[in-house]
Amino acid sequence: MIRTTRFTKNLCMLFLGVSMAIGCSKGSDISDDIENEIGKEEDKTEEPVTETPEEGAPEETLLNAAEFIKSVDSLTISANALDTIDDSLVNVLSDESEKITFFVPSNEAFTGFLASLKEYTDVLDFDEDLEKEILSQVLKYHAIIGGANFSTELSNGSILETLQSEEIKITVDGDVYIIDTTEIDARITAADIEVANGVVHIIDKVLIPESVLADLFPKSTLINLVNQTEELSLFAEGIAEAGLEDIFNTGEYTVFAPTNAAIEQLFKTLGDDYNSFSDFTNILEKQALKEIILGHAVKEVIARNGLKVGTLATLIEDDSVDVVEGAAGLALQDASEFKANFVEFDIEASNGVIHTIDKILIPQKALLLID
Template sequence: MKSIFKKTHVLFLAITSFVAFSCNDDDDGGPAVPTSNIVELAIANDNLTQLEAAVIKADLVDTLSGDGPFTVFAPTDTAFQALLDVLGSNYNSIDDFDTDGEIALLRSILLYHVVPSQVLANDLAAGDVSTALTDNSIEIIASGDTFVIGDASDTNANIAATDVLATNGVVHVIDKVLLPQAALDFVATLKDIVGIAQADTNFSVLVDAVIKADLVTTLQSEGPFTVFAPQNDAFVALLDALGPNYNSLDDFDEMAEIDLLRNILLYHVVPAQVKSGDLAAGTVATALTDNSIEVIESGGTFVIGDASMTDASLVATDVEATNGVVHVVSKVLLPQEAVDFAAMQGM
């Protein structure tokens, strides 16, 4: 599976302070004696705040404060941020796991980091290790003189610190969030705006238009964007209105026509995320410079006005993408230059 994580690193000082806090030497200079359980260690360390938040959100505080013993492979804040970056603009923090399904997924990810026994660094050996997530294992992989941790993805986790002892087990700090197969399947369902259009045959003409206008890279970038997306029948209606010289997008073959097509598409893009609940009557600037659409109240909902005399109805709203949101509209929105062009064709 394609790698989805950036390589992350843990600051040496943060790890050193973590180890120093978690284990205090006896007055006689003997072995360190743990004084905190696994949850308390996470709460006390500034580099594990996302792990703490996730454990609380997933209702695992009591579980990981129990007798154990447990081994926890603890991802740093940097590791959690890398995961959030992959999930896209709808996931800016652990708080964005707010549906029952998302919380259940978060819980399964966390349990995938827990081995229901104590495994110290010296006990690590190459092979599969069962986790507290039923029927899911992680893999200990020899790498030079040390080990890395393999999950269901093809990117392994490096061990940044080992043998942080707790009263109910041991913590090893790692540099990525381990993902079980269910989490990878969830990531695969998340698509950018272009991916959403490509996955629905009702947008095949829109996809062809985006490709022809060389806007694929733009609409796959970070955004966030709001796209008012016309379905195929909306493009067919526009082509019919343009007359016999325009039977398909292939007839946009001159540079001026392709530029016009590009501008029409940019007119459907708002360079910000605007969900249906954020809509309010008024003009909204689009990605086509110096051109705005108008949000118009109509019978308890909204329609979208362009430079023509015909407004577009909202067919569907709030189709979430990793880089914004898509609203489906009933017609192709036309900026003034497109209206002028259509008039020249006898529209």
């Protein structure tokens, strides 16, 4: 650097012979400038270069919740569902003046939901006004107004009030789950997707509010439920053979339904002449079959938590069955010496409830035939 400076000064002296006044003045200025620049280079430390965005370049903006849902290929069914109902929910999901949380079902979640319904295979099938209102209630049940609840705020046991007005509950067990009115919880599969007006979480199940549960999943009548349950197919045959199907369609009952294994054991006890209920052929046998079937029903709806030790009148006049303590909890005692144990409780029908048992009940009037 020093040699360069000296060389520059010598050049300045040569220029003096041509024009002293101009040459010296310019040489001095150039020398000073070069020395200043060299000094700056020696003292200068490297600093990061900050790029200034071009004037007028657009700033990156977040989509709102409605826009986000409609932009994602894995959420097309939810987007179609939003288009199917009225504009009220879309307006909420588009409004950037208030923060929201929206649990949006994936396409797989909606496909599973539609597959569980008897009358709907597509969200577009919700085309009547009442059906659109049902779908609207379902979708609003996924929205929380008044705050962006990121996953760090979704703690175990948290309860959130939805736009639909019913509550959902949060449970955390490794993953974050949402509990609705059904027996299956929804799991968050993609969390904390920030949108312009809050946060979106993608879930693997459609949430169902209590208010539309019966509309979406209407319960079968007692007789239809028995007919649809494979493990009760022999009991269904007995009801049909006795001509009692209409009784179980009208009135509200508790039915203690023997399983197929229980009825097969009855046939073994009766001997080779009885392999099915169609073998009850004469008048006395048919009457006994009718009483056996009626002896499994009580003319009131009693869920598991309502079963107490005591006597229950059956549909047979002057007949009853006793609820007793068994080896593994409550059991039923009929006119025989053997108890019937409960297999499954609380199979709900539109007009009653079914509890399955492991032995067919024998009323006193039918006992003589069986003996």
